[in-house]
Amino acid sequence: MSHKSSLTLGPVYYLWAPEKWRDFYYAIADESPVKRVTIGETICSKRLHFTEKMLDDVAERLTAAGKEVVFSTLAMVTLEREVKEIRKVLARENALIEVNDLSSIYLIGNRYYTVGPLINVYNSPTARFLANRGAKTICLPPELPFSSIKTIAKEVVNQVELEVFAFGRVPLAISARCAHARAKGHVKDNCRFVCGEETNGLPIKTLDGNDFLSLNGIQTMSYSCQALIHEIQDLIEAGINRFRLSPHDCQMIEVTNIFQQLIELKLSIEEATASLREFCGDMTLSNGFIAGLEGSKWIERSSGNKQKTASKMANNDGIRL
Numbered sequence: 001m002s003h004k005s006s007l008t009l010g011p012v013y014y015l016w017a018p019e020k021w022r023d024f025y026y027a028i029a030d031e032s033p034v035k036r037v038t039i040g041e042t043i044c045s046k047r048l049h050f051t052e053k054m055l056d057d058v059a060e061r062l063t064a065a066g067k068e069v070v071f072s073t074l075a076m077v078t079l080e081r082e083v084k085e086i087r088k089v090l091a092r093e094n095a096l097i098e099v100n101d102l103s104s105i106y107l108i109g110n111r112y113y114t115v116g117p118l119i120n121v122y123n124s125p126t127a128r129f130l131a132n133r134g135a136k137t138i139c140l141p142p143e144l145p146f147s148s149i150k151t152i153a154k155e156v157v158n159q160v161e162l163e164v165f166a167f168g169r170v171p172l173a174i175s176a177r178c179a180h181a182r183a184k185g186h187v188k189d190n191c192r193f194v195c196g197e198e199t200n201g202l203p204i205k206t207l208d209g210n211d212f213l214s215l216n217g218i219q220t221m222s223y224s225c226q227a228l229i230h231e232i233q234d235l236i237e238a239g240i241n242r243f244r245l246s247p248h249d250c251q252m253i254e255v256t257n258i259f260q261q262l263i264e265l266k267l268s269i270e271e272a273t274a275s276l277r278e279f280c281g282d283m284t285l286s287n288g289f290i291a292g293l294e295g296s297k298w299i300e301r302s303s304g305n306k307q308k309t310a311s312k313m314a315n316n317d318g319i320r321l
Contacts, residue, residue, distance in 0.1 A: 006035040015196040029065035033260040040072035075100035124155035131160035139163040145292040153239035168246025170222040180215040199249035224286035251279040
């Protein structure tokens with residue numbers, strides 16, 4: 001089954017310098033094995049002017065390289081100008097659109113689209129509802145345990161394609177206010193785009209000094225980086241045929257190659273884990289959510305599925321240990 005599975009690159013959630021953003025996608029076009037690439041602003045409408053002039057050039061470069069391009073919509077819609085921005089994205093005829101807010105589904109009309117992980121699809125009735133409204137692919141929320149993923153996949157087989165968030169800091173919440181700006185002494189209306197100072201988000205610690213979350217403008221994310229290395233083959237057997245990698249300021253080309261080799265069974269779990277830690281910089285890896293545990297935990301298994309970290313809850317969720 002593994003040959004049928006493929007990689008999706010999600011949109012860049014962070015505010016990167018325009019040239020850095022453009023060159024990142026050019027490198028993805030030329031060097032990465034991902035099949036589908038999602039581009040466009042998802043988090044904050046104030047960031048749109050940084051990259052919108054480059055959007056068409058990036059799309060053309062990716063398309064010429066044989067990638068399927070998807071245009072992302074905003075996840076937080078509170079202003080009329082943000083509705084206009086969504087309509088602008090939807091005006092792209094024959095383009096595949098990713099919706100990240102339910103209002104976009106209302107606006108999209110009778111056309112196919114993909115659903116991003118910021119929309120809460122926690123059960124098969126929701127997945128079927130979206131499929132009946134034109135959803136082609138649904139990226140399930142990254143906090144779902146394996147048991148839920150397996151159940152949804154079984155109950156919507158042949159109705160809609162499912163995708164799992166396999167790599168990246170986990171998107172947890174989004175707010176109309178900007179905690180990132182507030183943390184640096186600013187307000188949202190005069191944020192001075194301070195979110196661009198941290199290209200992988202602003203780390204947040206607890207009062208005890210422990211790493212806890214990270215801020216990305218109006219978005220709250222996990223501190224740890226979800227990496228479903230051990231779980232890829234189990235997910236494929238459960239019926240998942242797409243795996244989403246969320247872009248970060250690290251060696252993403254190498255990250256995409258690691259996951260492609262995992263899908264093709266060309267890399268062991270141990271080799272993949274060691275390589276991913278090398279290419280992820282200072283981001284710690286986690287996979288707790290899929291085991292039904294705290295998201296920040298790391299449950300390690302060998303290539304032979306021998307358990308190294310005991311977890312009855314993980315075993316109950318159907319992952320072979």
